[in-house]
Amino acid sequence: MKQYFNFSLLSMVFTYLLIFIGGLVRVSGAGMGCPDWPKCFGRWIPPTSLSQLPDYIDSEKFNLVLAWVEYLNRLFGALVGLIILITFILGYIHFKKSKKVFVPITVAFFLTLLEGWVGAKLVDTVLDPITITIHLLLALVIIGLIIYSAIQAYYAIAGNFESKSSYHPHTKPVILGILICIFIEIIIGTEIRGGLDMSRKENPLIEGVILLKMLGPFKYMHTILGFTLLGLTIYLWKIVNDIKFISSSFMVNSVNFIMGLIITQIILGEALVFLEVKPLMQLFHMWFSSILVGLSVASFTFYKISMEK
Amino acid sequence: MIKKSYIISIVVIVSFLGISATWVISKANESINELPAVIKKVPEFSMTSHIGESFNQDSLLNKISIIDFIFTSCPGPCPIMSSNMRTLYRQYRLHNDLQFISISVDPEYDTQEVLKNYADANGVNDERWKFLRADMDEVKKLSTDGFMFMSESLPAGHSVKFVLVDENGDIRQFYNGTDDGSISILRTHINLISFTDR
Numbered sequence: 001m002k003q004y005f006n007f008s009l010l011s012m013v014f015t016y017l018l019i020f021i022g023g024l025v026r027v028s029g030a031g032m033g034c035p036d037w038p039k040c041f042g043r044w045i046p047p048t049s050l051s052q053l054p055d056y057i058d059s060e061k062f063n064l065v066l067a068w069v070e071y072l073n074r075l076f077g078a079l080v081g082l083i084i085l086i087t088f089i090l091g092y093i094h095f096k097k098s099k100k101v102f103v104p105i106t107v108a109f110f111l112t113l114l115e116g117w118v119g120a121k122l123v124d125t126v127l128d129p130i131t132i133t134i135h136l137l138l139a140l141v142i143i144g145l146i147i148y149s150a151i152q153a154y155y156a157i158a159g160n161f162e163s164k165s166s167y168h169p170h171t172k173p174v175i176l177g178i179l180i181c182i183f184i185e186i187i188i189g190t191e192i193r194g195g196l197d198m199s200r201k202e203n204p205l206i207e208g209v210i211l212l213k214m215l216g217p218f219k220y221m222h223t224i225l226g227f228t229l230l231g232l233t234i235y236l237w238k239i240v241n242d243i244k245f246i247s248s249s250f251m252v253n254s255v256n257f258i259m260g261l262i263i264t265q266i267i268l269g270e271a272l273v274f275l276e277v278k279p280l281m282q283l284f285h286m287w288f289s290s291i292l293v294g295l296s297v298a299s300f301t302f303y304k305i306s307m308e309k
Numbered sequence: 310m311i312k313k314s315y316i317i318s319i320v321v322i323v324s325f326l327g328i329s330a331t332w333v334i335s336k337a338n339e340s341i342n343e344l345p346a347v348i349k350k351v352p353e354f355s356m357t358s359h360i361g362e363s364f365n366q367d368s369l370l371n372k373i374s375i376i377d378f379i380f381t382s383c384p385g386p387c388p389i390m391s392s393n394m395r396t397l398y399r400q401y402r403l404h405n406d407l408q409f410i411s412i413s414v415d416p417e418y419d420t421q422e423v424l425k426n427y428a429d430a431n432g433v434n435d436e437r438w439k440f441l442r443a444d445m446d447e448v449k450k451l452s453t454d455g456f457m458f459m460s461e462s463l464p465a466g467h468s469v470k471f472v473l474v475d476e477n478g479d480i481r482q483f484y485n486g487t488d489d490g491s492i493s494i495l496r497t498h499i500n501l502i503s504f505t506d507r
Contacts, residue, residue: 024330028337033492058485060494065340069333126489202400204500279334280327 008150033070129194162306201262359424380415
C-alpha cells in the first residue's frame with residue numbers, strides 16, 4: 001500500500017516535470033521539431049545530419065536542436081506514461097476496492113493514453129491552437145486526479161489526519177471557486193498566447209508589446225480574474241487561519257503556498273505585459289498555474305477528508 | 310509556518326529548472342535564427358510579367374523574392390500553392406522589400422492576358438506579386454539550370470517548391486509550397502532576413 005503511495009507521488013513529480021518540458025517545447029518553438037509522430041524524421045533516434053533524412057520529408061524542416069527538444073518531450077512522456085501505468089497496476093493490486101483511490105488513478109491512466117494521442121494530433125494539425133489548449137488542460141486534469149488519489153491513499157494508510165480539523169463552512173465553495181477561476185484563467189491565458197502567435201504571423205513586422213495591446217479585452221479579463229483569485233485566496237487564507245476553527249498543517253501549508261503562488265503569478269503576468277513577453281517568464285507563468293491546480297485539488301481533498309468522521 | 314528547508318529546496322529546484330530552460334531556449338533561438346547558407350546564384354534569364362514589364366535576374370536584386378513555378382489551368386497542386394502564396398502576399402502587405410514571383414510552365418496557354426486575369430483572381434493589386442512568362446525553352450532552362458528542378462514533363466511535372474532568394478539574387482532555401490509546416494519555416498526565414506538587413 002505504501003508502495004502505491006510512493007508511486008503516486010513519483011507520478012505527480014514526473015507529470016509536473018513533463019508539463020514543464022511541454023511548456024518548454026512551446027516557448028522554444030520546437031513544437032514541429034519532429035514533423036512526424038511517433039518517430040522523428042522516420043527514425044526512433046532523431047537524425048543528427050541532413051543525410052539521414054528520409055526522402056518523403058522536406059529537408060528544410062530539419063533543425064537539430066528543435067528536433068531533440070521535441071523528442072525529449074516525447075521520450076519523457078513515454079516514461080511518465082510508464083510510471084502512471086505502474087501506479088495504476090499497484091492501485092489495482094492494493095486499492096481496487098477503495099473507489100476513492102482506484103477510480104481517479106484509473107481515469108488518470110486512460111487520460112494519459114488520450115493525452116499521447118492528442119500529442120500526435122498536434123503534430124498532424126501543425127499545432128492547432130485549440131488542440132494545444134486541450135493538450136494542456138488534459139495534463140492538468142491528470143495531475144489533479146493523481147494528487148487526489150495519492151492523498152486518499154495516504155488517508156487509507158495513515159488514518160484520518162484531518163480528524164481534529166474543523167473548517168469554516170465557506171471553505172469548500174471558496175476552494176472550488178478558486179479551482180474554477182484557475183481553469184478559466186488558464187484557458188484565457190492560452191487564448192492570449194495563441195492570439196499573440198496568430199497576430200505575430202499576420203503582422204510579422206510588428207513588435208510583441210504592440211501585438212499584446214491589439215489583443216484587447218482578453219488581456220483585461222485575465223487581469224481582472226487574476227485579482228478575483230487573489231481576493232478569494234486572501235479570504236481562504238483568513239478562514240483557514242481563523243482561531244475559531246482548527247486547520248491541519250497540511251491545509252495551512254497548502255493554502256500558504258497557494259497565496260504565495262497567486263502573488264507570484266500576478267507579478268509575473270504583469271511583468272509579461274510591461275517588460276515584453278519573455279519566453280522563460282511565460283514558461284513559469286504556465287507552470288505555476290499548473291501547480292496552483294494541484295494545490296487547490298489537494299486543499300479540496302483535505303477538506304473532504306475532514307468531513308469523514 | 311513553512312519550514313526553511315522547504316523554501317530552500319523550492320528555490321533550488323526552480324533555479325535549476327530556470328537555468329536549464331534558459332539554456333534550451335537560447336539554443337533553440339540560435340538554431341532558429343540561423344539563416345540557411347547560400348546555395349547558388351540565380352543565373353541570367355529574361356521574362357515578361359503579367360503587366361508587360363520585362364523581368365530578369367537583376368530584378369531580383371535588393372529585394373527578397375519568393376519564387377514558384379505554376380500554370381493557371383493546373384488542376385493539381387498549383388491552387389494550393391497559389392493559395393499559400395496569396396496568404397503570404399497578404400501577410401506581408403506592409404513589406405515592400407518582399408516580392409512574390411510565379412513563373413508559368415505553360416507559356417502557350419498562359420498568355421499575358423491569362424496571367425493578368427489569374428493575378429486579378431488572386432487579389433493582386435500592387436507590384437509585389439508578379440506572374441512571369443517566356444518561351445518554353447527559357448522556362449525549362451531556368452527551372453533546370455537555375456533551380457535544379459526536373460523539367461522533362463512540364464507543365465504537369467513542375468516542382469511544388471517555393472524558393473527563397475535573398476537580396477543578392479542568391480538562392481537560400483527550398484520549401485514545400487503545399488505544406489503548412491514548411492511555409493511556417495519560410496516565414497521565419499523571411500522575417501530573419503528582413504530584420505537582419507535593417
